[in-house]
Amino acid sequence: MAAIQTLGELRASGYRSRPVKTEIRDNLVRKIQSGDALFPGIIGYDDTVIPQLVNAVLSRHNFILLGLRGQAKSRILRGLVDLLDPEIPVVPGCEIHDDPLAPLCASCRARVAREGEALPIAWLPRDARFVEKLATPDVTIADMVGDIDPIKAAEAGLNLSDELTMHYGLLPRANRGIFAVNELPDLAGKIQVGLFNILQEGDVQIKGYPIRLKLDVMLVFTANPEDYTARGKIITPLKDRIGSEIRTHYPTTRVHALAITQQEAWTDRAGGLKTIVPGYVREVVEEVAFQARADRKIDKRSGVSQRLPITTLELVVSNAERRALANGEKLVVPRVTDVYAALPSITGKFELEYEGELRGAEQVARDLIRSAVGSVFTGMFDGVDTKTVVEWFDLGGSLPLADSTAADDVIAQTRAVQGLRELAERADAAPGSAAPTVAAAIDFVLEGLYAQKKISRSDDRGYAAAETPRRPTRRDEPTLDEEIRIPTGKKKYYN
Ligand SMILES: [Zn+2]
Numbered sequence: 216m217a218a219i220q221t222l223g224e225l226r227a228s229g230y231r232s233r234p235v236k237t238e239i240r241d242n243l244v245r246k247i248q249s250g251d252a253l254f255p256g257i258i259g260y261d262d263t264v265i266p267q268l269v270n271a272v273l274s275r276h277n278f279i280l281l282g283l284r285g286q287a288k289s290r291i292l293r294g295l296v297d298l299l300d301p302e303i304p305v306v307p308g309c310e311i312h313d314d315p316l317a318p319l320c321a322s323c324r325a326r327v328a329r330e331g332e333a334l335p336i337a338w339l340p341r342d343a344r345f346v347e348k349l350a351t352p353d354v355t356i357a358d359m360v361g362d363i364d365p366i367k368a369a370e371a372g373l374n375l376s377d378e379l380t381m382h383y384g385l386l387p388r389a390n391r392g393i394f395a396v397n398e399l400p401d402l403a404g405k406i407q408v409g410l411f412n413i414l415q416e417g418d419v420q421i422k423g424y425p426i427r428l429k430l431d432v433m434l435v436f437t438a439n440p441e442d443y444t445a446r447g448k449i450i451t452p453l454k455d456r457i458g459s460e461i462r463t464h465y466p467t468t469r470v471h472a473l474a475i476t477q478q479e480a481w482t483d484r485a486g487g488l489k490t491i492v493p494g495y496v497r498e499v500v501e502e503v504a505f506q507a508r509a510d511r512k513i514d515k516r517s518g519v520s521q522r523l524p525i526t527t528l529e530l531v532v533s534n535a536e537r538r539a540l541a542n543g544e545k546l547v548v549p550r551v552t553d554v555y556a557a558l559p560s561i562t563g564k565f566e567l568e569y570e571g572e573l574r575g576a577e578q579v580a581r582d583l584i585r586s587a588v589g590s591v592f593t594g595m596f597d598g599v600d601t602k603t604v605v606e607w608f609d610l611g612g613s614l615p616l617a618d619s620t621a622a623d624d625v626i627a628q629t630r631a632v633q634g635l636r637e638l639a640e641r642a643d644a645a646p647g648s649a650a651p652t653v654a655a656a657i658d659f660v661l662e663g664l665y666a667q668k669k670i671s672r673s674d675d676r677g678y679a680a681a682e683t684p685r686r687p688t689r690r691d692e693p694t695l696d697e698e699i700r701i702p703t704g705k706k707k708y709y710n
Contacts, residue, residue: 230304232314258474272295272298281461284520348394381421396437400439495551514567532553562577613680616677
């Protein structure tokens with residue numbers, strides 16, 4: 216196509232422009248027929264969101280994705296770009312990407328009249344046909360649709376009412392492409408009316424100009440479901456004009472969640488030390504998000520983004536990397552205790568309910584981690600005898616370990632604990648494994664027993680015997696014991 220460089224050549228080639236929704240539909244039909252992946256990189260939506268999305272596109276609908284944060288809404292919208300043609304012909308330099316075969320703006324129409332078949336053609340790649348805007352209350356009609364540009368008028372010596380003095384907003388600039396508005400309910404009512412006009416008439420009128428632009432745009436939106444359904448947040452006629460409402464969701468299984476995090480988290484660090492992330496560490500990180508989504512101390516309406524496990528895993532790997540570098544180790548193996556070092560990527564990812572605020576974000580996050588470790592450990596060590604290890608502590612043993620302790624030191628210090636090494640071997644550290652792998656497995660067993668409250672852990676003493684339960688008095692704060700519910704023997708997190 217790029218060989219075609221003039222309007223005359225374009226006409227001679229028999230090229231036919233299609234409305235953007237037809238173009239997207241045609242390309243989707245072809246993808247389905249050839250069995251291509253429809254939305255590559257979108258995991259866990261194959262039976263829920265994607266069929267509805269496909270139906271909306273086949274119906275040439277404008278649509279809205281309703282979901283909480285971190286449910287890949289923006290990613291899905293950006294994925295629509297792959298359904299556009301690789302490139303389309305445009306009038307070079309036109310701000311609204313006019314079709315050389317049917318230009319809208321005055322300047323392009325004048326050029327076609329003047330230059331005729333010799334008019335040069337440019338080819339616009341599909342990436343340039345996606346315009347995205349985060350809705351905020353201060354977005355104006357001028358931002359969205361356009362305005363008079365008095366400077367342009369003055370410079371060109373034009374009358375202000377001349378169409379050539381228009382400054383185009385985002386929407387006209389998305390002409391012949393996709394216009395995505397994130398968080399639609401945050402848009403002022405007046406702007407929503409503007410959007411409604413596009414959906415209704417398929418054109419926009421720019422303030423003060425007698426012309427109407429017959430734009431060709433696919434409009435897609437995202438919103439938090441509760442904001443969207445709240446009375447008065449979205450003007451009814453606009454809602455009425457959105458063809459499909461599609462609900463997104465968080466991963467329903469830990470397998471999907473693991474796959475998403477594996478895809479997104481930066482753990483394979485080129486140029487750095489070799490890194491092996493144990494499966495149980497990945498599971499604990501994922502389980503933190505699952506627990507957070509179910510925790511009554513955390514606000515359900517704002518949700519817990521999948522970005523929580525993604526950034527957490529990145530910090531977990533970094534903490535392990537830092538330890539390996541400081542201790543001169545050649546292999547980076549993250550431990551469960553490294554998850555506690557990832558608090559900075561957890562505390563900011565949820566909103567607390569009143570009860571959570573009383574406890575504090577950091578303590579809520581610590582509780583979640585401990586509970587997540589308990590869940591993963593119980594799943595893996597269900598029915599396994601841990602008595603000899605617990606007895607060693609009950610007889611007065613203690614282990615002052617920290618997340619900075621070198622792998623060889625962890626192994627040396629725990630050698631005397633009968634049965635510990637055998638338990639570690641069950642956790643991904645077969646005999647003959649490298650020291651950092653063994654140390655990580657030992658750490659997992661100790662953290663697991665701590666999560667099950669069979670041993671205790673404190674900043675000054677390290678791991679020790681479980682404290683004998685005190686008789687609770689009325690003045691006591693709620694203790695951790697009450698807050699943590701470790702599901703025992705439940706397999707529901709393993710899919
Ligand atoms: Zn134009």
